[in-house]
Amino acid sequence: MEQQRVLSGMRPTGALHLGHYHGVLKNWIQLQQQYECFFFAADWHALTTNYDDTAAIESSTWDMVIDWLAAGVDPNLSSIFVQSKVPEHAELHLLLSMVTPLPWLERVPTYKDQQEKLRDKDLATYGFLGYPLLQSADILIYRAHHVPVGEDQVPHIEMTREIARRFNAFFGKEDNFKKNAETAIHKMGDLGGKYARYRKAFQQEGDLEALEKAKLLLESADNLPLGDRDRLLGYLEGLNRVILPEPQALLTPAAKMPGLDGQKMSKSYNNVISLRDDVDTVAKKIKTMPTDPARVRKTDPGNPEICPVWQLHQVYSDDSTKAWAKQGCTTAGIGCIQCKTPIIDAVNTELAPIQTRCKNFTESPELVRDVILKGNEEARDAATKTMQEVRSAMGLDYSRL
Ligand code: TRP
Ligand code: SF4
Numbered sequence: 001m002e003q004q005r006v007l008s009g010m011r012p013t014g015a016l017h018l019g020h021y022h023g024v025l026k027n028w029i030q031l032q033q034q035y036e037c038f039f040f041a042a043d044w045h046a047l048t049t050n051y052d053d054t055a056a057i058e059s060s061t062w063d064m065v066i067d068w069l070a071a072g073v074d075p076n077l078s079s080i081f082v083q084s085k086v087p088e089h090a091e092l093h094l095l096l097s098m099v100t101p102l103p104w105l106e107r108v109p110t111y112k113d114q115q116e117k118l119r120d121k122d123l124a125t126y127g128f129l130g131y132p133l134l135q136s137a138d139i140l141i142y143r144a145h146h147v148p149v150g151e152d153q154v155p156h157i158e159m160t161r162e163i164a165r166r167f168n169a170f171f172g173k174e175d176n177f178k179k180n181a182e183t184a185i186h187k188m189g190d191l192g193g194k195y196a197r198y199r200k201a202f203q204q205e206g207d208l209e210a211l212e213k214a215k216l217l218l219e220s221a222d223n224l225p226l227g228d229r230d231r232l233l234g235y236l237e238g239l240n241r242v243i244l245p246e247p248q249a250l251l252t253p254a255a256k257m258p259g260l261d262g263q264k265m266s267k268s269y270n271n272v273i274s275l276r277d278d279v280d281t282v283a284k285k286i287k288t289m290p291t292d293p294a295r296v297r298k299t300d301p302g303n304p305e306i307c308p309v310w311q312l313h314q315v316y317s318d319d320s321t322k323a324w325a326k327q328g329c330t331t332a333g334i335g336c337i338q339c340k341t342p343i344i345d346a347v348n349t350e351l352a353p354i355q356t357r358c359k360n361f362t363e364s365p366e367l368v369r370d371v372i373l374k375g376n377e378e379a380r381d382a383a384t385k386t387m388q389e390v391r392s393a394m395g396l397d398y399s400r401l
Helices: 020-032 043-051 058-070 088-096 102-106 108-116 131-140 149-173 178-189 190-205 208-220 226-237 279-287 308-316 320-330 336-361 365-393
Strands: 005-010 037-043 079-084 148-149 246-250
Touching: 005 020, 005 131, 020 037, 020 079, 020 148, 037 149, 037 365, 043 058, 043 131, 058 079, 079 365, 088 131, 088 365, 102 149, 108 131, 108 149, 131 149, 148 149, 149 208, 149 246, 178 190, 178 208, 178 226, 190 208, 208 226, 279 320, 279 336, 279 365, 308 320, 308 336, 320 336, 336 365
Parallel strands: 005 037, 005 148, 037 079, 148 246
Antiparallel strands: none
16 A cells, blocks of 8 residues: 655754754654655745855754664655755746746745845845745655644644645646546546445545555555546546645644753754754753742752743653652752753663764765665656646647657
8 A cells, every 4th residue: 555645844054953953853754654745945945044155054964864863764665855956946936836826925924924024135026025935845755644843833834735726726627527537437447446446435424544545555556647647636526637736734732941041942043952952961951951040059949930941951851850840940959050951861871872873874974875876766766757747737848750
C-alpha cells in the first residue's frame, strides 16, 4: 500500500537550536516512520527577504541539513533536498502565477506583518509578494497530502488549497468527463470494481474513510495512466479532473520550548541554546538565566510561575523533579543554581548523541553531499511527473516537438 506523502520546508538559517528540535524536527522524525516524507531547504524563500546578501545561503543550507541529519531525520526514510536544485518548482510557480488573483497574495497575513517587522528591508518586491505562491508550488508539485507547519503558516496552506481548486477548475475540465471516467474504471478490472465500491460508499453514505481509501488506491495503482488517475480522483467528489490535489495542514503541536529569557526561543531574541553548544556553554547559559527577581538571596522564597527556568522544567523534568523544584523554590529550600542543575544535565544528555552525529557529518561532507544528491533526484522524479500533467492540462504538451 502506498504511503501518504508529507512535505515540509525550512528556510536555511544555519545551525539550528533547541526550539527547532522540539518544535519541528522531533515531529518530522516521527512522521518519517509513517509517511513518505520530503523535507527541503527553502533557499529561494530565503532570497525573498535576503536578496541583498546572498553570501551565506549556501553554507546556511549545508549547516541546516547537517543538523537535520544529526537530529535524526533519516535519509533512508525521507528525501532531503534543496529547493533551487529542483527548478520545476519555479516553473510551477510561474504557471500558477497566471491564475493567481493579486488580492489573494496581498491579503495573506504574513505579507503585511513581515513588511512591518522587517522595516529596514525593502520588501515591496514582486518576489516577496509571491512568497506564499512559491510555497504553494513547493507543496502542489509533490501532490503532498500533509504539510507539517506552525500556526503562522496555516494561511499559506489555505491559499494553496484555493490555488489548487482554481487550477483544477480551469484546467481539469473535460468534454465527456463522465464517460471517460467510467471507461477508466472499466479498464482497471478488479481494482476498478474496488474503486467503484469506495466511491459509492462515499457518495451515498458519506463514508470519508472510503474516500481516503479510494484516493490511496488510485495513487498505488502503478500502471494507471496519469490522466486516468486525475480523472478518477476528480470523479470521487465532482466532475473535473484533479491535477493538483489539495493538501492538508498538519499543525505542529505548539512549540513549548521557551528561550533562556522565557520568550519563544528564537535567534533574533538572542535566547537560544544551539544544538551545537558544548557542555560548558550549555551550563553557562542556563546558570546565567534570569529567575524570579524576588529571589535575591537563597533564603527568599520564590514563585516558579514567573520563572523561565520553571518552564524548562516542564520540558525536561519528570514529576518528582518538578515537585522537588517547586517545593524547594517556594520554601526557599534550594537555591536557583541547584534548581537548574537537573536541566543542565538533561539538555546535555539530549544533545550528546545529536552532537556525535553532527561531528560525524561535519567531518565527512561527502556523506552530506550524497544525501542531498539522492534527495534532489528523488524530488525531481516526483516533480517531473506532476509537471508533465500540468503542462498537458494547460495545453503545453508540444507533442510534435
Ligand atoms: N514558509 C515556510 C516557513 O517560513 C518555509 C516553507 C517554504 C515551507 N516552502 C514550504 C513549509 C513548503 C512547508 C511547505 O517556515
Ligand atoms: Fe526559578 Fe528554580 Fe530559582 Fe525558583 S528556584 S526562582 S523555579 S530557578
